Every structure is written in structure tokens, then in C-alpha cells.
Amino acid sequence: MGRHAMISDSELMQKLSVVFRHKGFSGASLADLAAATNLKRASLYHRFPEGKSQMAMEVLIAAKDQMMNYVLAALREDASAEIRISRMTERLNSFYLNGEQGCFLNVLASNIIQDNRLASEVKLILGLLIGEIEYFLQQTGFSKTLAQTRAQRIMMLLQGSLVMCRGMQSSKPFQDFIKNLKDELLKQ
Numbered sequence: 001m002g003r004h005a006m007i008s009d010s011e012l013m014q015k016l017s018v019v020f021r022h023k024g025f026s027g028a029s030l031a032d033l034a035a036a037t038n039l040k041r042a043s044l045y046h047r048f049p050e051g052k053s054q055m056a057m058e059v060l061i062a063a064k065d066q067m068m069n070y071v072l073a074a075l076r077e078d079a080s081a082e083i084r085i086s087r088m089t090e091r092l093n094s095f096y097l098n099g100e101q102g103c104f105l106n107v108l109a110s111n112i113i114q115d116n117r118l119a120s121e122v123k124l125i126l127g128l129l130i131g132e133i134e135y136f137l138q139q140t141g142f143s144k145t146l147a148q149t150r151a152q153r154i155m156m157l158l159q160g161s162l163v164m165c166r167g168m169q170s171s172k173p174f175q176d177f178i179k180n181l182k183d184e185l186l187k188q
Contacts, residue, residue: 068128
């Protein structure tokens with residue numbers, strides 16, 4: 001009979017994510033990751049034979065799935081554009097804990113030179129996120145060119161607000177972004 005997992009997969013991803021969000025890829029040591037998960041290093045290596053890179057990749061993929069299947073999924077629901085934006089905004093606020101939680105993409109993007117797989121995944125995820133917003137905007141009547149430009153701007157504003165929150169140690173920049181998101185998306 002096999003041993004029972006000491007920690008669920010979702011809890012493990014969440015705890016690893018916290019370390020990477022706060023320390024970055026380079027700054028997160030195996031000791032930090034083990035302490036955060038309350039697992040021994042050997043247990044981490046058993047679960048992630050490729051080490052820290054695999055941990056970061058799996059956390060990144062889990063974050064992407066949550067963003068696509070929970071936050072941005074609101075944009076594809078059967079409701080008015082305003083209601084879909086409102087739902088997405090609520091979920092975005094929850095996803096980033098009202099601006100208290102940094103963006104994993106942002107933290108990893110500054111440390112991915114060492115790992116081409118992570119760099120490729122970050123690029124892919126940013127493209128997917130922008131693509132979802134662009135698709136929504138096209139469905140609401142914006143031209144492809146304007147939808148692309150606006151979707152990229154939204155992603156820059158989101159990421160920039162999270163960087164500012166971290167630097168200023170205040171969630172106000174993110175809250176300002178959330179407050180103005182509907183206007184940023186739909187302004188003519």
C-alpha cells in the first residue's frame with residue numbers, strides 16, 4: 001500500500017507559487033521551497049525529478065489554467081459585455097488577492113534567461129491572455145487592430161499595476177486598475 005500524500009497537489013502548487021512570487025526563480029532556494037511545503041528535499045525531488053525548473057513550470061501552468069479557466073472565462077459567458085467584464089474584474093481581484101499577491105509571470109519573466117522552457121511558456125501564456133481579451137473585444141465590435149492594441153494595453157496596465165503594488169507596498173495601483181478596467185476595455 002502506497003504512502004498518502006502529505007499535501008494535496010493544489011495546496012502544493014499554491015505554496016510553491018507563494019515562494020516563487022516572493023523570491024523569484026533565482027532567489028527561491030530548495031530549502032525555501034521545502035520549508036514552505038513542509039516537505040523534505042527528497043520528497044520534492046521525488047515529486048519534481050527535474051528540480052526547481054519543473055516546480056516553476058508546473059506552478060506556471062497551474063496559474064495559466066486558473067487564469068484562463070476561471071478569470072478570463074468570464075469574458076466568454078452568455079451575458080452582456082458589461083456583466084462579463086464585471087465578473088472578470090471580480091475574479092481578477094480574487095486571483096491577485098486585491099493586489100496583495102504579485103504576478104507569477106512578472107516575477108518569472110525577470111529570471112527566465114536560465115531556462116528556455118520557462119521563457120517559452122511565459123511568452124505563450126502572455127499571448128493566450130492577450131488573445132482572450134482581444135477575442136472579447138472583437139466580439140463586442142472593435143476592429144482587429146484596435147482589439148489587439150487595447151488587449152496589449154490592458155495586459156501592460158495589469159502587470160504594471162502589480163509591479164507598482166510590490167514596489168510601493170500598497171495595493172492601490174492594482175485597485176485603481178480594477179476600478180478603471182471596464183472603461184479601459186470599452187472606451188470608444
